[in-house]
Amino acid sequence: MTNSATTTPVTTEDTPATPTAVLYLRVSTKDQATRGGQTEGFSIPAQRQACTRKAQTLGAAITAEFVDRGESAKTADRSGLQAMLTYLQQNPTSYVLVHKVDRLARNRTDDVTINVAIQQAGAQLVSCTENIDETPSGALMHGIMSSIAEFYSRNLANEVIKGSTQKAMNGGTPGKAPTGYRNVRKVVDNREIRTVEVDPERGPLMKWAFEQYATGDWSIRRLLKELTDKGLTSTGGPNTPSKPLSLSNFNNLLRRDYYVGIVTYRGAKYPGNHEPLISQETFDQVQQQLARNQTGEKQRTHRHYLRSTLFCGDCNERLIVSVSTNRHGSTYPYYVCAGRHEKRNDCTFQAVLISTAEELVQQVVDQYTLTPDQRTDLEALIHDELSNYLGDGQEEQIHQTKRISQLKKQRDKLLQAHYAGAIDLDQLAEEQQRISAELTTAHRHLTKAQTSQIDLGSAITKALDLVENCAQTYKQAAPALKREINRALFDSIAIHNDGQTNTVSATPTATAEYQLLLSPTITKLAKQRATAIKNEVKNIQHWLTKQWKAIEHKTPSQQGQGLRMDWLVGDTGLEPVTPSTSWRCSSQLS
Numbered sequence: 316m317t318n319s320a321t322t323t324p325v326t327t328e329d330t331p332a333t334p335t336a337v338l339y340l341r342v343s344t345k346d347q348a349t350r351g352g353q354t355e356g357f358s359i360p361a362q363r364q365a366c367t368r369k370a371q372t373l374g375a376a377i378t379a380e381f382v383d384r385g386e387s388a389k390t391a392d393r394s395g396l397q398a399m400l401t402y403l404q405q406n407p408t409s410y411v412l413v414h415k416v417d418r419l420a421r422n423r424t425d426d427v428t429i430n431v432a433i434q435q436a437g438a439q440l441v442s443c444t445e446n447i448d449e450t451p452s453g454a455l456m457h458g459i460m461s462s463i464a465e466f467y468s469r470n471l472a473n474e475v476i477k478g479s480t481q482k483a484m485n486g487g488t489p490g491k492a493p494t495g496y497r498n499v500r501k502v503v504d505n506r507e508i509r510t511v512e513v514d515p516e517r518g519p520l521m522k523w524a525f526e527q528y529a530t531g532d533w534s535i536r537r538l539l540k541e542l543t544d545k546g547l548t549s550t551g552g553p554n555t556p557s558k559p560l561s562l563s564n565f566n567n568l569l570r571r572d573y574y575v576g577i578v579t580y581r582g583a584k585y586p587g588n589h590e591p592l593i594s595q596e597t598f599d600q601v602q603q604q605l606a607r608n609q610t611g612e613k614q615r616t617h618r619h620y621l622r623s624t625l626f627c628g629d630c631n632e633r634l635i636v637s638v639s640t641n642r643h644g645s646t647y648p649y650y651v652c653a654g655r656h657e658k659r660n661d662c663t664f665q666a667v668l669i670s671t672a673e674e675l676v677q678q679v680v681d682q683y684t685l686t687p688d689q690r691t692d693l694e695a696l697i698h699d700e701l702s703n704y705l706g707d708g709q710e711e712q713i714h715q716t717k718r719i720s721q722l723k724k725q726r727d728k729l730l731q732a733h734y735a736g737a738i739d740l741d742q743l744a745e746e747q748q749r750i751s752a753e754l755t756t757a758h759r760h761l762t763k764a765q766t767s768q769i770d771l772g773s774a775i776t777k778a779l780d781l782v783e784n785c786a787q788t789y790k791q792a793a794p795a796l797k798r799e800i801n802r803a804l805f806d807s808i809a810i811h812n813d814g815q816t817n818t819v820s821a822t823p824t825a826t827a828e829y830q831l832l833l834s835p836t837i838t839k840l841a842k843q844r845a846t847a848i849k850n851e852v853k854n855i856q857h858w859l860t861k862q863w864k865a866i867e868h869k870t871p872s873q874q875g876q877g878l879r880m881d882w883l884v885g886d887t888g889l890e891p892v893t894p895s896t897s898w899r900c901s902s903q904l905s
Contacts (some may be wrong), residue, residue: 322380325420327766330744332676332855333374333375333376333407334371334373334374334375334376334409334410335375335376335377335378335408335409335412336375336376336377336378336405336408336409336410336412336441337377337379337380337381337399337402337408337410337411337412337438338362338363338366338367338370338372338377338379338380338381338412338413339382339395339396339399339412339413339418339419339521340359340362340363340366340380340382340383340387340418341362341382341383341384341393341395341396341409341415341418341419342359342383342385343356343382344522345384352702359382359384361414362414362418363380364412365414365443365444366413366443366827368443369412369441369443370412372408373409373410373441373775374411375409377473378408379399379402379406381395381396381398381399381402382395383395383396383894391420391428392423392601395900396419396429399411400429400432400433400436403432403433403437403438406529407437407690408436408437409436410439410440410442411433411439411440411441411705412436412443413440413441413442413443413446414442414443415443415444415445415446415707416440416442417447441579443738460676466764471698472636479580480580480581480740481586482582483578483580484585484730484733484734485588486578486585486586486587486588486589487509487510487511487578487587487588487677488511488573488578488587488589489578489580490588491550491552492511492550492589493568493571493573494514494517494519494521494547494550494560494568495512495513495518495520495522495568495574495576495592496510496511496512496516496517496518496573496589497512497513497517497520497550498510498511498629499511499512501569507781510588510589511588511589512589512590513589513590513592514550514575515544517547517548517550518592519545520545521547521568521574521592522592522593523542524538524542524547524565524569524588525569525574525592525593525597526593526596526597526602527602527840528569528604529597529600529601529604529609531604534561535565535566535569538565539565540560540713541562542560543559544562544814547559547560548560549564550662563592565607569601569605570605572584572598573587573589574591574592574593575593575594575598575811576590576591577589580672581740581744582740582741582743582744583740583743583744583747583752584731584744584747585730600754600852602747602794615707616701618637619632619648619669620794620795620797620798620801621650621669621672621673621676621795621798621801621808622636623807624634624676624798624802624807624808625650625672625807625808625809625810626807626808626809626810627652627653627654627662627664627809627810628664628809628810628812628820628822629652629654629662629663629664629811630654630655630660630664631809632653632655632659632660632662633653633668634651634652634672634810635650635651635653635656636648636649636650636655637649637650637651637656637666637671639666643814647668648668648669649666649667649668649669650666650667650672650810651664651666651671654662664812665812666812667810667812667819671819672810675808675810675820675821676791676808676821677786677790677800678821679808680785680789680800680804681787682787683785683823683829684782684784684785684786685779685782685783685785686783687783690779690782690783692794692844693779693796693837694779695777696758696837696840696844697846711761712759712761713761715757715758715760715761716761718753718757719754719757719761722750722753722754722757723754725750726747726750726754729743729746729747729750730758738751758855785804786798788800794871803826803829804823804825804826804829805823805824805825805826805829806824806825806826806827807823807824807825808821808822808824809821809822809823809824864886
């Protein structure tokens with residue numbers, strides 16, 4: 316039922332001197348307005364009956380009635396109230412009748428404003444249950460009742476917050492659960508318990524939405540359309556039907572950690588009792604995709620693999636796909652400057668055929684490859700440094716595991732302190748953010764420390780294989796892989812199109828990591844390290860040859876007299892030779 320303000324004309328033979336009155340009726344919630352299955356619930360008819368009796372007592376004829384159904388008195392911006400104030404300005408009225416003062420306002424500021432408007436219209440406010448009038452004692456009573464109404468409103472709000480906070484502390488969900496879940500009522504031991512469970516229809520769809528968006532292959536708009544086609548709608552209520560999700564609502568849902576089992580209330584986070592729909596890893600991947608799209612990379616209908624890589628060489632705006640159709644119905648896809656296309660600047664960039672842009676990028680990739688010698692030297696350098704980096708991996712694992720355990724204990728103690736009232740919600744939220752950030756860092760370091768040298772070394776070898784053969788790999792790759800190679804190698808590729816000479820060229824900007832890989836400093840260091848390793852191997856070979864010759868020239872009687880120390884196995888033992896052990900061997904021989 317919607318808010319309504321109705322004016323009921325009165326046909327009477329009374330003289331013009333007969334007083335007139337208007338009624339103002341209000342209930343705070345929709346539930347009150349329809350309670351008991353009645354069209355107006357119970358409160359509004361009761362208020363109307365009391366005001367009608369009061370009008371009879373005053374000898375006033377009721378000329379209009381204004382009703383606000385399901386509207387809070389915290390604000391004066393209510394359709395029924397505003398309609399009444401407008402009516403009073405246009406129609407001389409003797410009395411404004413209310414059941415109680417708090418029907419008009421729940422704070423003193425609005426109470427004063429509304430009463431001034433009533434008085435300026437020449438009417439007098441009358442309460443059916445409170446002795447207020449224009450006498451000093453009546454004004455005093457009015458002020459007292461207004462203060463009581465404000466106290467009641469504020470105290471009620473505090474009690475609601477207190478109860479909701481306690482519910483969140485216990486893992487419950489204050490308010491309505493988000494799409495994918497539903498609020499349910501259960502009877503346990505003759506007690507009604509309100510809880511949350513996974514919606515059997517919407518839950519699987521929201522789970523699928525997170526998993527698909529985490530892949531990076533969907534835009535929010537396209538994913539929402541797909542979900543809408545699959546039947547995803549909002550959870551309806553008693554007076555609000557289910558309907559397709561809006562883009563902004565869906566965007567906000569993807570950011571809520573409620574789906575991983577966290578309840579957030581007033582900025583503080585609590586472990587929830589509800590069943591998580593997705594893993595923390597999936598949620599983190601979704602947040603990364605959302606952050607990436609916020610930086611300007613928009614996923615468009617034309618999902619070409621060069622999107623977000625090509626930029627205008629004239630104004631540095633992104634190049635976007637535009638499809639042109641000639642008079643014969645043939646289509647031609649072009650890359651055009653977004654700044655010029657959307658008329659944000661006066662760029663003169665001429666459109667470039669997609670096929671031309673693809674050829675330019677292939678030429679750029681052909682230039683950004685490693686020679687076999689570069690690859691050999693870099694692999695020796697990286698594996699040598701990797702050995703040193705992972706040497707203390709076990710100690711790092713122990714350290715980060717302890718750190719994670721300490722942070723989790725801090726988080727638990729923080730919640731206990733909040734439960735005991737030692738810290739407020741603002742302090743809790745601030746500390747939870749700090750601990751969450753430190754936990755993320757610790758988990759990242761632990762993952763690095765747990766990485767096997769063999770696995771990581773194998774991955775590095777494969778990555779170097781890819782870079783060494785990048786031109787051929789790129790040429791044969793599927794569009795999705797080409798897109799990933801572009802992301803790995805280039806921050807951007809600027810396309811220049813000289814309209815006068817019809818010359819098209821490309822200027823790449825390599826990623827910082829790839830620039831470092833090809834930098835003269837790293838190349839020089841790789842060659843030096845490769846040379847050093849070769850020299851160490853030669854020293855080991857020389858030492859082994861010397862030892863073998865010494866053994867070979869010993870007589871059988873000499874060999875049976877005992878063992879000399881320099882005949883024993885060297886520092887390398889039975890393990891493969893490493894640069895560090897070979898250096899110790901060669902230094903002992905010198």
